[in-house]
Amino acid sequence: MATVHIPTPMREATNGAARVEIEGATVREVVERLEASYPGLGGRLVEDGQLRPGLSAFVDGANVGRRLRTRLQPESELFFVEALGGG
Amino acid sequence: MAVDTRVGQTIKHHDEEYKVIGTRPIRHDGLEKVTGEARYGSDINLPGQLHGKVLRSPHAHARIVSIDTSRAEALDGVRAVITSAAFPDPGDKLTGGGEAPGLPLKFKSANMLARGKVHYHGHAIAAVAAANPHVAAEALKLIDVEYEVLDPVLEVWDAMKPDAPVIIEDLYTAKADGTTAEEPSNVAAEMLYEVGDVDAGFAEADLVVDREFTFGVVHQGYIETHNATAHWLKDGHLHVWCSSQGAFTIRQELADLLDHPITKIHVVPMEIGGGFGGKTTAYLEPLAALLSRQTGHPIKMAMDRADVLKATGPTPGGYVRVKLGVTNDGMITAGYANLAFDAGGYPGSVVGAGCRCVFAPYNMPNAKVEGFDVVVNKPKTHAYRAPGATHAEFASETVVDEICRTLDIDPVEFRLQNSAKEGDWQLAMPPYPRIGHIECMEAARDSAQWQTPLETAPGKKRGRGIASGFWFNIGFTSSVTAKLNSDGSVTLLEGSTDIGGTRTSIAMQFAETLGIPVEDVDPIVADTDSVGQTDVTGGSRVTFATGLAAHNAANDMKDQIVEGLADLWDVAADSITHADGTFSANGNSATVGEAAGLLEEEGVFPIGKNTVTPTREGGAFAVHIADVEVDDETGKVEVLRYTAVQDAGVAIYPPYVEGQMQGGVVQGVGWALNEEYVYDDDGHLLNASLLDYRMPTALDVPNIETIIVEVPNPGHPYGVRGVGEVPIVPPPAAMANAIHDATGVRMSHLPMSPARVQAALAAEA
Numbered sequence: 001m002a003t004v005h006i007p008t009p010m011r012e013a014t015n016g017a018a019r020v021e022i023e024g025a026t027v028r029e030v031v032e033r034l035e036a037s038y039p040g041l042g043g044r045l046v047e048d049g050q051l052r053p054g055l056s057a058f059v060d061g062a063n064v065g066r067r068l069r070t071r072l073q074p075e076s077e078l079f080f081v082e083a084l085g086g087g
Numbered sequence: 088m089a090v091d092t093r094v095g096q097t098i099k100h101h102d103e104e105y106k107v108i109g110t111r112p113i114r115h116d117g118l119e120k121v122t123g124e125a126r127y128g129s130d131i132n133l134p135g136q137l138h139g140k141v142l143r144s145p146h147a148h149a150r151i152v153s154i155d156t157s158r159a160e161a162l163d164g165v166r167a168v169i170t171s172a173a174f175p176d177p178g179d180k181l182t183g184g185g186e187a188p189g190l191p192l193k194f195k196s197a198n199m200l201a202r203g204k205v206h207y208h209g210h211a212i213a214a215v216a217a218a219n220p221h222v223a224a225e226a227l228k229l230i231d232v233e234y235e236v237l238d239p240v241l242e243v244w245d246a247m248k249p250d251a252p253v254i255i256e257d258l259y260t261a262k263a264d265g266t267t268a269e270e271p272s273n274v275a276a277e278m279l280y281e282v283g284d285v286d287a288g289f290a291e292a293d294l295v296v297d298r299e300f301t302f303g304v305v306h307q308g309y310i311e312t313h314n315a316t317a318h319w320l321k322d323g324h325l326h327v328w329c330s331s332q333g334a335f336t337i338r339q340e341l342a343d344l345l346d347h348p349i350t351k352i353h354v355v356p357m358e359i360g361g362g363f364g365g366k367t368t369a370y371l372e373p374l375a376a377l378l379s380r381q382t383g384h385p386i387k388m389a390m391d392r393a394d395v396l397k398a399t400g401p402t403p404g405g406y407v408r409v410k411l412g413v414t415n416d417g418m419i420t421a422g423y424a425n426l427a428f429d430a431g432g433y434p435g436s437v438v439g440a441g442c443r444c445v446f447a448p449y450n451m452p453n454a455k456v457e458g459f460d461v462v463v464n465k466p467k468t469h470a471y472r473a474p475g476a477t478h479a480e481f482a483s484e485t486v487v488d489e490i491c492r493t494l495d496i497d498p499v500e501f502r503l504q505n506s507a508k509e510g511d512w513q514l515a516m517p518p519y520p521r522i523g524h525i526e527c528m529e530a531a532r533d534s535a536q537w538q539t540p541l542e543t544a545p546g547k548k549r550g551r552g553i554a555s556g557f558w559f560n561i562g563f564t565s566s567v568t569a570k571l572n573s574d575g576s577v578t579l580l581e582g583s584t585d586i587g588g589t590r591t592s593i594a595m596q597f598a599e600t601l602g603i604p605v606e607d608v609d610p611i612v613a614d615t616d617s618v619g620q621t622d623v624t625g626g627s628r629v630t631f632a633t634g635l636a637a638h639n640a641a642n643d644m645k646d647q648i649v650e651g652l653a654d655l656w657d658v659a660a661d662s663i664t665h666a667d668g669t670f671s672a673n674g675n676s677a678t679v680g681e682a683a684g685l686l687e688e689e690g691v692f693p694i695g696k697n698t699v700t701p702t703r704e705g706g707a708f709a710v711h712i713a714d715v716e717v718d719d720e721t722g723k724v725e726v727l728r729y730t731a732v733q734d735a736g737v738a739i740y741p742p743y744v745e746g747q748m749q750g751g752v753v754q755g756v757g758w759a760l761n762e763e764y765v766y767d768d769d770g771h772l773l774n775a776s777l778l779d780y781r782m783p784t785a786l787d788v789p790n791i792e793t794i795i796v797e798v799p800n801p802g803h804p805y806g807v808r809g810v811g812e813v814p815i816v817p818p819p820a821a822m823a824n825a826i827h828d829a830t831g832v833r834m835s836h837l838p839m840s841p842a843r844v845q846a847a848l849a850a851e852a
Binding site: 005007008009010012040044052053054058060061062063064065077079081082084085086087 | 181189262263264265278279280281307362363364365367402437439440443469470471472473474515516517518520558559560561562623625626627628700702703704802811812
């Protein structure tokens with residue numbers, strides 16, 4: 001099962017849990033199952049079938065941006081992070 | 088004082104040896120830059136060209152009651168006048184790619200030409216095209232604008248009050264919990280990041296230090312002012328030449344703002360005279376395009392210095408509170424920070440990045456950080472080298488220094504024992520990969536400056552300070568296309584505007600991979616029609632990401648050469664080896680140059696290409712040491728000696744790394760001691776010139792000693808980390824800590840100008 005790290009402001013949906021474990025072969029599948037398990041959470045992450053603008057997903061330390069098709073390993077660690085720019 | 092003025096020390100934490108990487112060749116663009124042959128935006132002149140000028144608001148906050156352009160249009164030589172009505176209705180669209188995707192397009196559009204209200208002094212209201220710049224300037228005086236002047240709100244702490252004038256009447260706070268505020272306000276967004284149990288962490292602390300800091304608005308201070316030339320052809324093709332950190336970003340913005348097909352927009356990046364984050368967005372390009380469409384002529388526009396300071400995107404002022412808890416033996420138990428940055432006239436400050444950098448150098452088990460993006464009546468703010476990090480880490484590194492003083496702990500040892508390292512937490516991010524903060528701190532500790540006692544002088548107040556800094560670096564997308572010429576040379580097209588000497592660092596990576604001298608590679612910054620998607624030059628990404636694309640393109644070319652030689656030599660491709668630039672198999676061998684000649688005869692011309700979106704950016708740390716002397720009569724601070732230590736991963740072209748480090752220090756010293764926008768109570772910018780906006784000169788800084796630390800980034804084949812931004816982060820804190828060492832006074836506002844230092848000294852007395 002992938003471990004999903006829940007951004008602080010969204011932990012109300014997970015009853016305060018900072019991490020949850022979810023089955024899923026891709027980032028998209030995990031998000032869909034998050035929504036099923038914690039109603040409202042998936043909608044905070046995805047809009048119109050895409051990761052919300054300004055968010056990036058990190059899978060096992062790799063910044064995969066908004067690529068929801070990214071495949072996960074059984075022990076994958078998944079973070080959703082605000083995208084950064086720079087000067 | 089015996090000063091070691093060395094530049095060029097490198098401390099390696101790897102065993103890799105390279106033939107090209109790490110050498111110091113002559114830069115490819117050096118001769119044309121020093122001889123004046125390099126072409127900048129203002130060098131563009133087209134047949135039939137007209138000139139554009141912009142009318143700007145004299146008020147910081149006002150409703151536009153009416154605009155009458157008829158007198159201007161009637162002036163002889165005027166060809167067109169546009170207002171915001173010339174822009175398509177942005178509706179509910181969001182901005183596309185580029186620096187900050189996902190913000191409402193209506194704000195960007197209204198920042199091009201004010202729509203209904205002006206949000207800051209200098210806000211563009213109308214633009215004129217005329218036969219020459221003088222007629223255009225005269226025409227601006229004939230545009231009649233009726234304003235209803237409103238009370239401005241200039242500072243975040245005022246803008247956040249419940250009774251503050253609301254600048255954007257339909258702006259509802261995007262709250263951290265995902266809800267939206269029911270009443271409009273100036274707070275565009277709230278952020279919250281938390282790890283561990285911050286209350287329990289503070290309960291464990293023997294000492295808690297809680298301090299507040301404030302900041303003025305600072306400009307990036309690039310020397311070349313913004314300019315753009317646009318030609319909208321009758322068939323709808325739009326050609327733009329401009330000074331920008333990202334041609335593809337400008338193309339996307341033009342497509343969004345003008346609702347024009349991206350395939351019909353062609354942007355040519357000219358050489359750029361500095362950007363530092365301030366040229367990551369469009370200002371003049373859409374206006375020149377619209378004026379060109381209306382007149383049928385090319386339009387050339389350029390800002391003067393006052394326009395740049397008033398109306399482009401400086402980096403925010405604001406407020407930071409930092410609270411740290413530690414045990415008596417100097418272990419951090421908890422941290423809390425609250426950051427409120429001014430976004431300027433429209434939402435979208437860099438506060439989020441500041442939040443995530445504020446405690447980045449430390450392994451902190453318990454932390455909570457809150458951020459607020461606040462609209463005020465100042466120009467829409469933008470990135471400036473490591474955006475948000477300098478503010479945040481000025482505050483946290485000053486508090487760290489106070490803790491060290493209070494507990495009588497060596498500031499280097501404190502930082503070493505609390506340092507973040509591989510596997511430690513990052514706020515709201517995956518754990519750190521291999522990073523080099525400890526190695527940088529050790530290099531600082533062992534440096535000539537730290538090992539040399541500060542020389543005292545009778546009657547002089549002198550002090551030494553040290554501070555750490557962190558910036559993430561970013562990846563985004565980069566492309567390279569490389570053509571092998573028949574003589575073995577390579578023409579390398581890349582899409583990254585070269586603001587820091589990156590042509591050479593990209594060419595060096597290509598040359599290393601293919602096994603040819605870097606002098607055989609001719610790197611060219613290509614336009615948007617000539618190379619694949621390449622995102623903005625920013626976030627310290629170019630040598631990392633475009634360098635990776637060059638490495639991949641070299642491998643692609645290598646594969647094509649191998650395929651061609653296999654056919655020629657009648658051997659299997661996998662039997663051909665490549666070493667030191669020579670291909671060998673079955674008694675045959677050919678250098679790259681020889682292979683190019685052989686393949687030409689066969690009609691084969693290899694083209695290596697790659698587009699890459701790297702996923703493992705390496706964060707960058709820096710540690711700086713400042714020695715200062717404070718004049719207790721005038722409050723003037725003189726920098727006596729300065730050492731900058733930085734983890735570059737692997738320094739591809741060390742002179743540019745050292746240049747970035749030194750340049751970052753100079754800008755950081757300016758931010759620390761002098762630079763600040765000065766407004767009157769009505770929101771008028773009072774120092775819109777470089778006479779009054781005081782940037783450092785060569786007379787204000789000593790030689791800056793550099794130590795490059797190489798802890799390779801595991802996410803890049805050559806270990807590259809971005810180097811362009813983090814060197815601006817530590818200087819203000821290092822300077823503030825040095826001022827305290829000299830005087831016993833803690834400074835809590837940037838800049839620490841002579842007047843503020845003098846006032847602080849007087850208050851302390």
